[in-house]
Amino acid sequence: MDDIEGRIIQNKEIVSGHYLLKVKLAKPMNTPIPGQFAMMKLPDSEVFLRRPFSIYDYRQDTAYFMYKVVGKGTHSLSRTGKNSTVSLLCPLGKGFNIQKRDAYVVVAGGIGIAGVHLLIKRLGKQAIIFFGCNRAEELALMRYHINLNPYVSTLDGSYGFHGNVVQLLSKHLKTICKSNIEVFTCGPENMFVSLRRLLEKMRIPCQASFEERMACGLGLCFGCVKKTLDEKEPYKRVCKEGPVFDLWQVCL
Amino acid sequence: MASMSVKLFGKNLRNPVMNASGTLGYGEEIEPLWGIENLGAYVTKGLSLNPHNGNPTPRVWEERQGLINSIGLQNVGVDRFFNEYFPLFKKKKTPIIVNFFGFTEEEYVACARRIKPDNLIIALEMNLSCPNVKQGGISFGKDPEMVYKIVKEVKAVTRIPIIAKLTPEVRNLREIAGAAYDAGVDGFTLLNTMPSLVVDIEKCSVPIRGGLSGPVLRPIALKAVYEIFSSLHVPILGSGGIMNYSDALSFIMAGACAVQVGTATFVDPYTIPKIIQELKNYLEQLRCPRISDLTGVAHG
Numbered sequence: 001m002d003d004i005e006g007r008i009i010q011n012k013e014i015v016s017g018h019y020l021l022k023v024k025l026a027k028p029m030n031t032p033i034p035g036q037f038a039m040m041k042l043p044d045s046e047v048f049l050r051r052p053f054s055i056y057d058y059r060q061d062t063a064y065f066m067y068k069v070v071g072k073g074t075h076s077l078s079r080t081g082k083n084s085t086v087s088l089l090c091p092l093g094k095g096f097n098i099q100k101r102d103a104y105v106v107v108a109g110g111i112g113i114a115g116v117h118l119l120i121k122r123l124g125k126q127a128i129i130f131f132g133c134n135r136a137e138e139l140a141l142m143r144y145h146i147n148l149n150p151y152v153s154t155l156d157g158s159y160g161f162h163g164n165v166v167q168l169l170s171k172h173l174k175t176i177c178k179s180n181i182e183v184f185t186c187g188p189e190n191m192f193v194s195l196r197r198l199l200e201k202m203r204i205p206c207q208a209s210f211e212e213r214m215a216c217g218l219g220l221c222f223g224c225v226k227k228t229l230d231e232k233e234p235y236k237r238v239c240k241e242g243p244v245f246d247l248w249q250v251c252l
Numbered sequence: 253m254a255s256m257s258v259k260l261f262g263k264n265l266r267n268p269v270m271n272a273s274g275t276l277g278y279g280e281e282i283e284p285l286w287g288i289e290n291l292g293a294y295v296t297k298g299l300s301l302n303p304h305n306g307n308p309t310p311r312v313w314e315e316r317q318g319l320i321n322s323i324g325l326q327n328v329g330v331d332r333f334f335n336e337y338f339p340l341f342k343k344k345k346t347p348i349i350v351n352f353f354g355f356t357e358e359e360y361v362a363c364a365r366r367i368k369p370d371n372l373i374i375a376l377e378m379n380l381s382c383p384n385v386k387q388g389g390i391s392f393g394k395d396p397e398m399v400y401k402i403v404k405e406v407k408a409v410t411r412i413p414i415i416a417k418l419t420p421e422v423r424n425l426r427e428i429a430g431a432a433y434d435a436g437v438d439g440f441t442l443l444n445t446m447p448s449l450v451v452d453i454e455k456c457s458v459p460i461r462g463g464l465s466g467p468v469l470r471p472i473a474l475k476a477v478y479e480i481f482s483s484l485h486v487p488i489l490g491s492g493g494i495m496n497y498s499d500a501l502s503f504i505m506a507g508a509c510a511v512q513v514g515t516a517t518f519v520d521p522y523t524i525p526k527i528i529q530e531l532k533n534y535l536e537q538l539r540c541p542r543i544s545d546l547t548g549v550a551h552g
Contacts, residue, residue, distance in 0.1 A: 048318065048519065049518055072314070213309065215321070218285075221275060223321060233328070
């Protein structure tokens with residue numbers, strides 16, 4: 001990991017409130033593991049702390065981030081123009097652990113696609129993708145995966161399956177259920193709750209990428225914890241022991 | 253060559269810059285970026301006799317030029333610290349200050365007793381901002397009588413020097429410091445975070461209560477250092493919103509013999525080594541032979 005200066009070469013709104021940011025780094029970062037993240041120092045002095053972002057992609061010294069405007073930091077970032085300078089502490093955290101399986105199922109909810117894009121890239125055609133969003137226009141978030149024939153659900157029924165992504169997965173799980181599969185997921189926590197309920201019966205292994213308010217991103221402050229089943233030390237740091245956790249070990 | 257070393261309780265520190273407790277993990281977390289041996293001394297995360305799980309989230313909240321935290325003193329306990337994390341400091345010959353706390357007098361005393369003297373242990377730093385559960389939850393550090401009693405009791409069970417880390421949320425800081433001084437305290441850390449809260453105006457609720465740190469606190473901590481320096485003659489470690497070398501210098505000139513950097517590390521994890529280097533440059537430019545000569549010079 002390193003603190004690397006970068007210049008914004010693109011910051012484009014791809015769907016209302018969702019952006020794709022490209023940052024040219026002054027020097028290369030260590031090759032990120034899918035699921036790892038960066039802490040970004042914004043040029044806006046009103047934003048005091050760095051902000052965590054999943055590394056969406058990384059190639060030729062350029063880091064890609066897909067983000068949704070949710071608070072002060074992302075709002076400021078969305079208004080940051082081309083050629084602005086940011087600082088990136090990266091790559092951070094524990095990413096997805098890809099082991100030999102018969103099938104890899106990737107479940108992404110909304111902007112959660114940003115946390116699994118690099119993973120999908122790594123898995124290529126082996127990935128069976130389930131993507132859920134609110135409405136058809138948000139499909140633009142996963143336009144780079146269209147050739148992988150993703151299963152798609154929209155909450156308003158404007159495209160694909162009418163419902164949420166876990167309901168969609170439950171319809172197909174039996175047909176793709178080989179003996180040795182693993183699920184990788186990123187999205188809102190209520191999605192994790194229903195996903196776990198679905199996978200529970202078959203005890204399918206599942207790695208989930210979590211998010212939490214962070215201060216340091218390095219494991220220094222113990223601010224960004226998730227409660228786990230570990231009796232000795234239940235609170236684990238999302239930035240250090242995560243952001244990817246075994247879904248079965250986290251208290252939801 | 254200018255000397256950055258300072259003497260604290262008879263021991264030499266290579267420089268006067270430390271981390272503030274709880275802002276540099278257990279030490280090892282920063283190692284991928286810079287070595288802990290760069291520190292004047294490492295201040296441990298707050299340790300207790302038994303491990304503590306800490307609070308549920310949210311634990312951190314950004315303010316304008318500040319940070320509110322409610323970590324809830326999560327820590328592995330004093331025994332595990334010395335078994336698992338202290339060997340790194342031993343290996344790197346890096347002095348440490350052990351920050352510790354309790355929720356009863358007995359817990360403070362038992363924890364202090366548990367820590368065996370070691371060449372690398374410069375002092376024990378008592379976090380006096382904890383609620384005394386046997387006295388209706390009032391912070392130990394708010395009541396001069398409780399401060400006197402707890403410092404006296406802790407002093408009686410250890411020969412390691414004791415530093416009292418004081419809370420800013422008091423009516424009369426001099427009175428509190430005076431009580432600790434009368435009980436034989438060896439030094440002060442000024443100040444701890446300021447109790448604060450946030451209101452979410454959309455949800456009509458309070459998402460977090462916790463300690464406010466960062467630049468917003470700096471002038472308040474500076475005043476505390478200035479005042480206590482002029483009335484009590486024990487070493488002071490200055491702490492509160494130090495972001496760069498000039499902030500650090502202002503604390504030293506106000507009367508601190510060393511400084512602690514906390515929240516700034518979250519903004520830029522290299523803040524501590526940068527401050528050390530910039531202080532060194534400053535001394536050389538000024539042709540000042542020793543950083544220790546600058547302590548208290550703002551008093552004229």
